[in-house]
Amino acid sequence: MIKQVTLRxxxxxxTAIALAAGLSPAFAQETAxxxxxxxxxxxxxxxxQRRLTSIxxxxxxREESVLDVPMSIQAFGEDQIEDLRVDxxxxxxxxxxxxxxxxxxxxxxxxxxxxIGFNTINVxxxxxxxxxxxxxxxxxxxxxxxxxxxxxxxxxxxxPQGTLFGRNTTAGLINVVTNKPSDEFExxxxxxxxxxxxxxxxxxINLPIADTLQFRxxxxxxxxxxxxxxxxxxxxxxxxKIDKLGFRAALAWQPTSNLDVDLSWNGWTNKSDTIGGQAxxxxxxxxxxxxxxxxGAGANAAGVVDYVINNxxxxxxxxxxxxxxxxxxxxFGIAGFSGPLEEDSTFNAYKLGIDWSLxxxxxxxxxxxxxxxxxxxxxxxxxAPAAILLQDIDAEIESFSQExxxxxxxxxxxxxxxxxxxxxxxxxxxxxxxxxxxxxxxxSAVATGLAYDTENTLRLLNPALIQLQQANPAxxxxxxxxxxxxxxxxxxxxxxxxxYSPAEILGSFQKYQDIGQFxxxxxxxxxxxxxxxxxxxxxxxxxxxxxxxxxxxGCSADIDGSMQPNVNIFNRFFFVGFYPDxxxxxxxxxxxxxxxxxxxxxxxxxxxxxxxxxxxxxxxVANYTPERFEDLxxxxxxxxxxxxxxxxxxxxxxAEQNFPATQESLLAYEVGMKAGLLDGRMQANAALFxxxxxxxxxxxxxxxxxxxxxxxxxxxxxxEAYGLDAEITWLLTDNLTAIGxxxxxxxxxxxxxxxxxxxxxxxxxxxxxxxxxxxxASLTFLYDRPLNDSLGFSAALNGRxxxxxxxxxxxxxxxxxxxxxxxxxxxxxxxxxxxxEVSLWGKNLTDEYYWQQIxxxxxxxxxxxxxxxxxxxxxxxxx
Numbered sequence: 001m002i003k004q005v006t007l008r009x010x011x012x013x014x015t016a017i018a019l020a021a022g023l024s025p026a027f028a029q030e031t032a033x034x035x036x037x038x039x040x041x042x043x044x045x046x047x048x049q050r051r052l053t054s055i056x057x058x059x060x061x062r063e064e065s066v067l068d069v070p071m072s073i074q075a076f077g078e079d080q081i082e083d084l085r086v087d088x089x090x091x092x093x094x095x096x097x098x099x100x101x102x103x104x105x106x107x108x109x110x111x112x113x114x115x116i117g118f119n120t121i122n123v124x125x126x127x128x129x130x131x132x133x134x135x136x137x138x139x140x141x142x143x144x145x146x147x148x149x150x151x152x153x154x155x156x157x158x159x160p161q162g163t164l165f166g167r168n169t170t171a172g173l174i175n176v177v178t179n180k181p182s183d184e185f186e187x188x189x190x191x192x193x194x195x196x197x198x199x200x201x202x203x204x205i206n207l208p209i210a211d212t213l214q215f216r217x218x219x220x221x222x223x224x225x226x227x228x229x230x231x232x233x234x235x236x237x238x239x240x241k242i243d244k245l246g247f248r249a250a251l252a253w254q255p256t257s258n259l260d261v262d263l264s265w266n267g268w269t270n271k272s273d274t275i276g277g278q279a280x281x282x283x284x285x286x287x288x289x290x291x292x293x294x295x296g297a298g299a300n301a302a303g304v305v306d307y308v309i310n311n312x313x314x315x316x317x318x319x320x321x322x323x324x325x326x327x328x329x330x331x332f333g334i335a336g337f338s339g340p341l342e343e344d345s346t347f348n349a350y351k352l353g354i355d356w357s358l359x360x361x362x363x364x365x366x367x368x369x370x371x372x373x374x375x376x377x378x379x380x381x382x383x384a385p386a387a388i389l390l391q392d393i394d395a396e397i398e399s400f401s402q403e404x405x406x407x408x409x410x411x412x413x414x415x416x417x418x419x420x421x422x423x424x425x426x427x428x429x430x431x432x433x434x435x436x437x438x439x440x441x442x443x444s445a446v447a448t449g450l451a452y453d454t455e456n457t458l459r460l461l462n463p464a465l466i467q468l469q470q471a472n473p474a475x476x477x478x479x480x481x482x483x484x485x486x487x488x489x490x491x492x493x494x495x496x497x498x499x500y501s502p503a504e505i506l507g508s509f510q511k512y513q514d515i516g517q518f519x520x521x522x523x524x525x526x527x528x529x530x531x532x533x534x535x536x537x538x539x540x541x542x543x544x545x546x547x548x549x550x551x552x553x554g555c556s557a558d559i560d561g562s563m564q565p566n567v568n569i570f571n572r573f574f575f576v577g578f579y580p581d582x583x584x585x586x587x588x589x590x591x592x593x594x595x596x597x598x599x600x601x602x603x604x605x606x607x608x609x610x611x612x613x614x615x616x617x618x619x620x621v622a623n624y625t626p627e628r629f630e631d632l633x634x635x636x637x638x639x640x641x642x643x644x645x646x647x648x649x650x651x652x653x654x655a656e657q658n659f660p661a662t663q664e665s666l667l668a669y670e671v672g673m674k675a676g677l678l679d680g681r682m683q684a685n686a687a688l689f690x691x692x693x694x695x696x697x698x699x700x701x702x703x704x705x706x707x708x709x710x711x712x713x714x715x716x717x718x719x720e721a722y723g724l725d726a727e728i729t730w731l732l733t734d735n736l737t738a739i740g741x742x743x744x745x746x747x748x749x750x751x752x753x754x755x756x757x758x759x760x761x762x763x764x765x766x767x768x769x770x771x772x773x774x775x776x777a778s779l780t781f782l783y784d785r786p787l788n789d790s791l792g793f794s795a796a797l798n799g800r801x802x803x804x805x806x807x808x809x810x811x812x813x814x815x816x817x818x819x820x821x822x823x824x825x826x827x828x829x830x831x832x833x834x835x836x837e838v839s840l841w842g843k844n845l846t847d848e849y850y851w852q853q854i855x856x857x858x859x860x861x862x863x864x865x866x867x868x869x870x871x872x873x874x875x876x877x878x879x
Contacts, residue, residue, distance in 0.1 A: 194872020332507020
């Protein structure tokens with residue numbers, strides 16, 4: 001990405017856009033008197049250089065100044081995106097204190113805005129923070145894995161956006177607006193070089209093909225041939241290499257003076273390394289020093305306990321994963337994973353937009369979108385030098401959307417009505433390898449003992465048998481004989497009719513597959529009106545009625561007989577007696593069959609669900625601009641938004657683990673102000689908000705008599721979040737702008753009876769939301785001035801700090817995300833007349849060690865560190 005360097009001299013003092021409508025620091029593209037700045041090599045008038053200017057946004061689906069929108073918005077223009085090196089959606093958190101991104105161990109991002117997020121590993125899951133590119137939804141966060149480039153602006157809207165945008169936006173949304181084809185020839189090229197053998201290339205060409213037809217092509221290639229992670233035990237092995245390509249082709253056509261048609265193709269490929277974890281502890285059941293230690297505590301792979309107990313990572317580079325020899329090849333006849341630990345994913349998005357202006361001043365807009373995502377990835381989140389847990393991901397998503405709306409104005413109100421339809425078809429699948437996992441190895445050992453050392457194993461599992469032997473030897477012998485006969489009836493391969501061998505049983509529970517297939521549809525109608533009550537007062541009303549439907553079928557499944565011996569012996573043995581309503585074992589698991597069990601039906605098989613729900617999202621806003629203070633906007637709003645039902649793709653031993661969670665809703669109250677101060681040299685924005693959450697979706701536990709506790713997606717009946725968002729942009733001098741942001745936040749669950757990891761009843765009332773620090777702040781300085789008639793100099797320095805938060809159990813310090821601060825910066829020398837620029841840049845300049853995700857693989861608890869210090873130089877040229 002490259003800024004229009006010929007505008008630099010013109011906009012020297014306009015380096016930050018009034019962080020308006022939600023408090024944003026964006027660069028202006030217009031002068032103080034609203035006249036568009038021409039691309040010129042001459043300085044603008046002195047007066048226009050001394051005032052902040054505003055940016056045009058489409059937060060209300062029409063162009064208007066960000067300062068005039070009664071909503072919390074942060075908007076960033078093209079120049080600022082470049083100066084702050086916002087190369088991805090993840091980078092936005094450096095300049096938006098209330099926004100955070102955490103990558104799950106499966107590489108799926110979790111977006112959290114003002115504490116509202118949905119923590120999931122599944123690529124098939126939608127987010128509470130909607131993402132749009134040129135007003136078309138990218139409903140699944142993984143679709144944002146490509147680079148950001150050739151972008152006109154980014155708008156971040158806070159609070160429910162269900163009326164105008166819909167599609168799961170309870171927290172807010174990110175709208176990326178790309179540069180459109182224009183009627184003048186232009187082109188640019190950028191090259192970056194940096195540490196970790198980084199080489200990035202970006203380019204754009206804009207061609208006016210005819211008077212009514214324009215074409216624009218842009219692309220960005222990102223490569224780092226040296227990884228930033230090193231194995232603790234094998235220093236020659238590294239991870240963290242980057243190989244991404246993003247591209248965009250856009251065509252604009254004006255067949256008549258009142259009809260605009262735009263067609264675009266966005267896409268990316270990603271062949272980067274997947275990331276390794278840092279072991280910081282053992283789970284209670286597998287920790288031999290824990291009071292909750294179970295049988296798995298004695299089944300840890302050789303050296304794992306010593307490695308984890310003594311591991312104390314102090315830098316991002318430290319991590320570990322299974323050696324190739326431990327994960328590849330065959331073990332007990334079960335094939336491992338031998339491929340590289342990397343992504344192989346592609347995304348394509350197609351958009352057709354039609355904008356037809358009618359003679360009566362009305363306007364019809366049609367937006368058609370089709371997205372397709374294919375993801376293959378091999379991940380190792382063992383966190384230790386053993387094959388504790390690896391996953392081979394295979395997912396496909398096809399997503400179609402159609403919106404049509406009619407807009408108009410009658411002098412009293414600006415109004416809009418419309419309809420929306422979407423359909424998603426998804427296959428979300430992964431194969432899991434558990435060769436060195438303590439829990440699975442313990443269960444396989446117990447199953448082997450049941451089959452081939454029956455009496456001693458039964459005595460270990462049920463100490464009451466020892467007492468029975470002493471009290472009544474005959475009854476004891478009869479019980480052992482009965483149980484032995486029962487186990488022998490279970491130890492039969494349904495394909496061969498023969499007993500499983502000890503090696504087959506001991507090697508089972510090593511590999512399985514989780515798979516979910518979805519078909520989801522959403523249909524809605526909506527209306528919105530901005531009523532001009534008086535010159536000072538405006539009332540905004542909006543409403544949307546939505547019907548959602550989700551069909552799902554999925555399960556955990558055997559792969560080539562890997563799960564059969566364990567399930568057919570261990571599981572079926574414990575089902576009888578442990579579940580009161582199960583008197584006979586279910587039919588045996590067949591090869592490659594579903595091993596997800598329903599004790600209600602007493603069968604193994606897929607979970608099949610259909611969820612149909614409807615809802616009404618709405619928004620009411622009153623805003624006031626005093627006649628005597630035209631630079632002041634006061635607003636108060638009440639809005640309600642929804643996130644549709646969610647169904648997980650889990651490692652599901654029990655059917656309940658794949659049951660859906662119903663839709664959640666959020667009722668938001670907000671009051672705010674935007675004020676231009678110091679004769680236009682300062683813009684201050686602030687908002688107080690209160691969110692009333694109903695049926696919040698989140699992962700919890702439920703008790704199980706065999707596995708103690710299993711995870712499940714549940715709805716928390718009540719929760720709340722409230723706080724303060726504030727931003728200020730200050731033109732300190734004609735050349736220096738400061739932009740500050742502050743978010744104060746409190747989140748907590750209401751009364752919610754559930755269970756902990758040990759299957760014990762608990763109530764999470766008062767617990768905070770995940771990834772929701774109570775305090776977050778950012779401060780940015782932007783400097784720009786000419787050195788002489790031909791050269792200019794610019795610099796940017798950005799810092800962000802957040803307080804501690806939690807990624808899991810708030811009472812377990814292993815899941816704490818410690819407070820941290822990051823510092824980024826750049827300096828540049830550019831030609832005012834000739835179009836070239838040379839810059840130096842760096843991210844995480846202090847090399848801060850921090851992490852944004854903590855998880856467990858049922859054996860090891862691990863954190864995923866953020867990137868260490870990166871730096872480099874760039875050369876750009878605009879033709």
